[in-house]
Amino acid sequence: MGAMLAATAQEQMRLGTSDPDPAAVRLRAPGVGDAAALWTLARQAGGLDVHAPYAYVLLCHAFAGTCAVAEGPEGAVGFLTAFRLPDESSCLFVWQVAVLPARRRQGWAGRMLRHVLARPGCADIRCVEATVTPGNCASRALFAGLAAELGAPLRTEEGFPRSLFPGGRHEPESRIRVGPWTPRS
Numbered sequence: 736m737g738a739m740l741a742a743t744a745q746e747q748m749r750l751g752t753s754d755p756d757p758a759a760v761r762l763r764a765p766g767v768g769d770a771a772a773l774w775t776l777a778r779q780a781g782g783l784d785v786h787a788p789y790a791y792v793l794l795c796h797a798f799a800g801t802c803a804v805a806e807g808p809e810g811a812v813g814f815l816t817a818f819r820l821p822d823e824s825s826c827l828f829v830w831q832v833a834v835l836p837a838r839r840r841q842g843w844a845g846r847m848l849r850h851v852l853a854r855p856g857c858a859d860i861r862c863v864e865a866t867v868t869p870g871n872c873a874s875r876a877l878f879a880g881l882a883a884e885l886g887a888p889l890r891t892e893e894g895f896p897r898s899l900f901p902g903g904r905h906e907p908e909s910r911i912r913v914g915p916w917t918p919r920s
């Protein structure tokens with residue numbers, strides 16, 4: 736009976752017909768046991784390069800401190816993978832961020848980003864970088880929102896042109912940089 740009820744709730748959320756309880760979603764650092772779910776979510780999200788499953792295992796293993804997973808009753812509903820730039824360790828490079836379609840526009844991507852930045856281990860981070868494709872308004876709004884909240888500069892410049900990608904089908908990626916910001920006391 737409990738399982739049937741749970742399945743019904745899951746189905747409603749998948750279809751976007753329920754009003755999921757935001758309190759039921761927990762943000763945390765991922766572990767290697769989450770890697771397969773992140774890979775599956777990357778496939779479901781659309782608009783992302785889906786990397787090899789090994790890449791998600793590695794991110795959850797070696798970069799968990801700068802990555803986040805949002806976990807709801809139905810499993811992983813979002814993830815954010817990021818790492819510190821090797822030549823500028825105070826800059827967090829956001830590699831991928833994805834939220835299940837049924838959970839979008841409820842603030843989860845923004846919360847995952849702020850959750851990572853609020854960790855004690857990330858207290859020295861002063862800027863965020865990412866690359867975005869031209870039509871990805873949601874991703875642009877995510878970083879613009881962070882810049883506005885922190886009162887930090889937002890810069891967009893050429894990042895990785897189409898010619899860098901094999902096959903000629905990958906869109907160009909502009910580089911977005913938020914920061915540096917002044918630490919809050």
Ligand SMILES: CC(C)(COP(=O)(O)OP(=O)(O)OC[C@H]1O[C@@H](n2cnc3c(N)ncnc32)[C@H](O)[C@@H]1OP(=O)(O)O)[C@@H](O)C(=O)NCCC(=O)NCCS
Pocket residue numbers: 780781782783830831832833834835838839840841842843844845846871872873874876877880881
């Ligand atoms: C990008 C993505 C992660 C955003 O997730 P989300 O949880 O819906 O985002 P949030 O609800 O936190 O919204 C963040 C901001 O984007 C805005 N936004 C969200 N979706 C939007 C859309 N489709 N068009 C325009 N703005 C949008 C929100 O209004 C919010 O802006 P605000 O801070 O000014 O209010 C999600 O759309 C997604 O998974 N897309 C597919 C994968 C992808 O393209 N990832 C990014 C490249 S790695």
